[in-house]
Amino acid sequence: MAAPDTRIRIVDQGLDLISRSGLAGVTLGGLAAEVGMSKSGLFAHFKSKDAVQIALLDRMAEVANRVVVAPAMAAPAGLARLRALVGNWIGWSDRAGLSGGCPVAAALFELDDLDGAVRAKVELMEGNWRGLLRGLVGEAVGRGEFRADVDADQFVFELCGVYLTHHASHRFLRDPQADGRARIAFEALIVRAQPTPQEWATAPDQTPGETP
Amino acid sequence: MAAPDTRIRIVDQGLDLISRSGLAGVTLGGLAAEVGMSKSGLFAHFKSKDAVQIALLDRMAEVANRVVVAPAMAAPAGLARLRALVGNWIGWSDRAGLSGGCPVAAALFELDDLDGAVRAKVELMEGNWRGLLRGLVGEAVGRGEFRADVDADQFVFELCGVYLTHHASHRFLRDPQADGRARIAFEALIVRAQPTPQEWATAPDQTPGETP
Numbered sequence: 001m002a003a004p005d006t007r008i009r010i011v012d013q014g015l016d017l018i019s020r021s022g023l024a025g026v027t028l029g030g031l032a033a034e035v036g037m038s039k040s041g042l043f044a045h046f047k048s049k050d051a052v053q054i055a056l057l058d059r060m061a062e063v064a065n066r067v068v069v070a071p072a073m074a075a076p077a078g079l080a081r082l083r084a085l086v087g088n089w090i091g092w093s094d095r096a097g098l099s100g101g102c103p104v105a106a107a108l109f110e111l112d113d114l115d116g117a118v119r120a121k122v123e124l125m126e127g128n129w130r131g132l133l134r135g136l137v138g139e140a141v142g143r144g145e146f147r148a149d150v151d152a153d154q155f156v157f158e159l160c161g162v163y164l165t166h167h168a169s170h171r172f173l174r175d176p177q178a179d180g181r182a183r184i185a186f187e188a189l190i191v192r193a194q195p196t197p198q199e200w201a202t203a204p205d206q207t208p209g210e211t212p
Numbered sequence: 213m214a215a216p217d218t219r220i221r222i223v224d225q226g227l228d229l230i231s232r233s234g235l236a237g238v239t240l241g242g243l244a245a246e247v248g249m250s251k252s253g254l255f256a257h258f259k260s261k262d263a264v265q266i267a268l269l270d271r272m273a274e275v276a277n278r279v280v281v282a283p284a285m286a287a288p289a290g291l292a293r294l295r296a297l298v299g300n301w302i303g304w305s306d307r308a309g310l311s312g313g314c315p316v317a318a319a320l321f322e323l324d325d326l327d328g329a330v331r332a333k334v335e336l337m338e339g340n341w342r343g344l345l346r347g348l349v350g351e352a353v354g355r356g357e358f359r360a361d362v363d364a365d366q367f368v369f370e371l372c373g374v375y376l377t378h379h380a381s382h383r384f385l386r387d388p389q390a391d392g393r394a395r396i397a398f399e400a401l402i403v404r405a406q407p408t409p410q411e412w413a414t415a416p417d418q419t420p421g422e423t424p
Contacts (some may be wrong), residue, residue: 020325024236099326109321112383113232113312126385142400157393158400161377165369169323173338181369188370188404 007045010035011059018056019093019100021027022110023118026053050117057121060103063166067096069132079190082136086159090166101171104129105164130156137193146193155193162186219257222247223271231266231305231312235330238265250263262329269333272315281307281344291357291402294348298371302394304377315384316341317376342368349405358405367405374398 007060013035018026028049046052072085088095093102104125111119135153162185170178225247230238240261244254258264284297300307307315317338323331349364374397382390 022322023234024234024322101321106321106324108380108384109318110234110236110312110316112380123385153389154393154396157377157381157390158374158397160375160382161397162370164376164380165373167374168320168324169369172320173335177365178369184366185370185373195231203264 010037010042010045011055014052014056014100015059015063015103018053018060019098021100022103022106023053024110026056028052053118054121057103057107057118057125061125063096063172065094068092077139078143079140079169081142082133083190085133086186090163090186091170092177101167105167130160133159140193144195147195150193151162156188158189159186164190176188222249222254222257225265226264226268227271227275227315228311230265230272230315230362231310233312234318235265235315236322239266240264265330266333269319269330269337271371273337275308276304280304280420289351290348290355291352294345294352297345297348298398302375302380302398313379317379320376342372345371352405356407359407362405367401370401371398374401 007163010031014026014031017031017034021030026049028042028046029039031052034043042052046055068088068204069085072081072088075081075084093100104122107118108126111122119123133156134152137150137155138145141148141150141152162182165185166178166182167176169181175181226238226243229243231278233242237424238261240254240258241251243264244251247254254264258267271414278298280297284293287293287296308315316334319330319334320338323334334356345368346364349358349362349367353360353362353364374394377392377397378390381387381393387393
């Protein structure tokens, strides 16, 4: 096997560092120490702290795409795909082999009161992610798996809450029940979005009580 | 009015700094610059970074108690008090006059992969807070406002999700609808915990369909 390219090695070790220490832990000096090279050696690859943090976030997106998104796309469209995606998403950083938590989740709290290129990058990533979730909710509506009046933005707002509270319970409180609690919360969110038996029964094209 | 005690001034300005920059922003040097004193002057009041961070977290608990907890205790026990507490909690850092977000919410993501005295302090604070929420859920169960089979830990897990997703939407995404979305999510959580009409109808001491 060929020796890995230095830039790739820096980015992979940096992604692990960011997952443990957050963006604040990724300075040029801190990352140089982590990868065992001089700060000037690192500077040959990245010209600024912002540039290196953005490269690490891009690498995170690649990893998350491979671990979370791509496998879920094999599931049938609509609710099945949403379930697959959420199942892959919750706790994904463990399964991706990172030694810390989700860098974007941490950045939502770390960068909220700051401005600049790294915040803009996280905002773009978070917007894309929520757009993907919203699209799957829309698919489930289109297929009649969710009610037509489901507010996809509200659904995604609450689903992100399930993700964040799982992250806090699993990683900070180290609660062994976090996975199970997240599943219960997600299923309750789905049940709220599904057509109710009463709605089926009173739909104009259905005989009351008829199984759809 | 007497000039405020230096330590109080340090702690109040430090609390504002921690709310904007997280714990990583509160070093002895950073705080000294914020309050306009020398690092050695600050050192006369706090002997270590951990000591100053713990003092700021204690100050936060005092402020949150005044802004969030104490006024809610005036509401009747049970669901009314839970609603009052959650209403005061969501977005509390704005109402407390802090220029940034909730220091504990940020710490849950910042310190998850670290160890030490500051993490232990946040763990204790978060445990106390969740205990208070759990107690109010238990009161609502005791008063028949929530079903007897409601899992208070699950309720609190999900309620913390509402808080965290509101924090991310309001502070990071700057979504003007965050408050309304949090209210909808919290009300849905309450509805799930309440006795259902069917359960009222089939309760052994009720005639089917009787209004309780």
